[in-house]
Amino acid sequence: MIKKEIAKMLNDQINLELHSGYLYLEFANYYEEKSLSGFAHWFNAQAVEEYEHAMKIREFLNDCGVRVTFSPIGDTIKEFDDIKGPLHEALKHEQFVTKSIYKIYEKALELNDHLTANFLQWFIEEQGEEETTAQLNIDKAKLVGTGGPALYMLDKEMGRREG
Ligand code: FEO
Numbered sequence: 048m049i050k051k052e053i054a055k056m057l058n059d060q061i062n063l064e065l066h067s068g069y070l071y072l073e074f075a076n077y078y079e080e081k082s083l084s085g086f087a088h089w090f091n092a093q094a095v096e097e098y099e100h101a102m103k104i105r106e107f108l109n110d111c112g113v114r115v116t117f118s119p120i121g122d123t124i125k126e127f128d129d130i131k132g133p134l135h136e137a138l139k140h141e142q143f144v145t146k147s148i149y150k151i152y153e154k155a156l157e158l159n160d161h162l163t164a165n166f167l168q169w170f171i172e173e174q175g176e177e178e179t180t181a182q183l184n185i186d187k188a189k190l191v192g193t194g195g196p197a198l199y200m201l202d203k204e205m206g207r208r209e210g
Contacts, residue, residue: 048111049108049111049112049113049160049162049163050158050160052154052158053151053154053155053158053160053163054108054111054113056150056151056154057104057107057108057113057151057163058108058113058115058116059118059147060104060147060148060151061101061104061105061108061115061117062117062118062120063144063147064097064098064100064101064104064144065097065098065101065117065120066120066121067094067097067100067140067144068093068094068095068096068097068098068101069094069120069121069123070123070124070136070137070140071090071091071093071094071097071137072090072091072094072123073123073124073125074086074090074133074136074137075087075088075089075090075091075094077125077127077133078090078130078133081130083130083198083202083205084202084206085201085202085203085204085205085206085207086130086133086202086205086206088205088206088208089184089205089206089208090133090137092208092209092210093137095210096210100170100173103169107163107166111162124136130188130198131185131188131189134181134184134185134188135185137181137184138178138181138182138185141174141177141178141181142178144174144177145174145175145177145178148167148170148171148174149171151163151167152164152167152171155167184205187201187204188201
């Protein structure tokens with residue numbers, strides 16, 4: 048039986064995942080305006096992933112017999128100094144999400160809730176990958192600078208993301 052405290056943390060995590068998606072859609076809006084449709088595509092795809100993360104937790108809570116409830120989704124970041132801005136914000140945000148997952152995981156272990164701890168293993172790995180990718184995106188953008196053919200090529204590469 049899942050403890051109330053854990054159920055609440057997981058329910059809050061659903062909101063955080065949906066907020067992540069909302070944030071990434073906003074980043075895609077920004078890149079669309081800059082005519083960087085590959086970057087926009089990348090963040091649109093990331094937003095879909097975040098929605099899937101939220102639904103994964105929702106399903107887990109449903110299976111545990113917990114009634115899921117939704118809260119308002121937080122605001123987004125809309126202004127950036129340059130095209131690297133959203134990439135830095137994405138890394139910061141993913142680090143925040145990782146901390147949140149760790150907190151739930153640690154609480155689950157503390158309360159001997161091994162089912163939840165086991166469920167969260169997938170998210171721990173996923174967060175590791177997401178932070179690595181977010182850092183890689185920053186590194187690539189630094190290499191190409193703010194314009195010219197290299198940026199055009201990187202945008203093409205970002206646009207090839209599948210899923
Ligand atoms: Fe679902 Fe990007 O954390």
